[in-house]
Amino acid sequence: MMAEKTIVNGILERLEGEEEKSVVHLQKDLGIQRTGLKKMLEKQRMQEDAYYAKELAASVYNRLSGTLESKQFSILNER
Numbered sequence: 869m870m871a872e873k874t875i876v877n878g879i880l881e882r883l884e885g886e887e888e889k890s891v892v893h894l895q896k897d898l899g900i901q902r903t904g905l906k907k908m909l910e911k912q913r914m915q916e917d918a919y920y921a922k923e924l925a926a927s928v929y930n931r932l933s934g935t936l937e938s939k940q941f942s943i944l945n946e947r
Contacts, residue, residue: 901943908940 915932918924924932 901946905940905943908936908943912936912940 912933915924915929915936919926919929
């Protein structure tokens with residue numbers, strides 16, 4: 869009976885350790901995704917500023933913003 873309890877406790881400890889590793893890995897991935905998204909949002913802001921300052925043609929702005937939005941959408945929908 870004691871051996872079974874030790875085995876069960878060992879399994880539970882292993883599962884808890886794996887869960888902690890998974891959470892750490894997910895947090896790291898989330899940080900990377902947030903950093904990428906922040907960079908893209910900054911790039912988008914810069915493009916909008918250039919467009920409104922008439923430094924960027926509408927056709928170029930549309931192409932650049934479309935590409936950027938599709939990248940942002942793909943990041944947000946990754947699972």
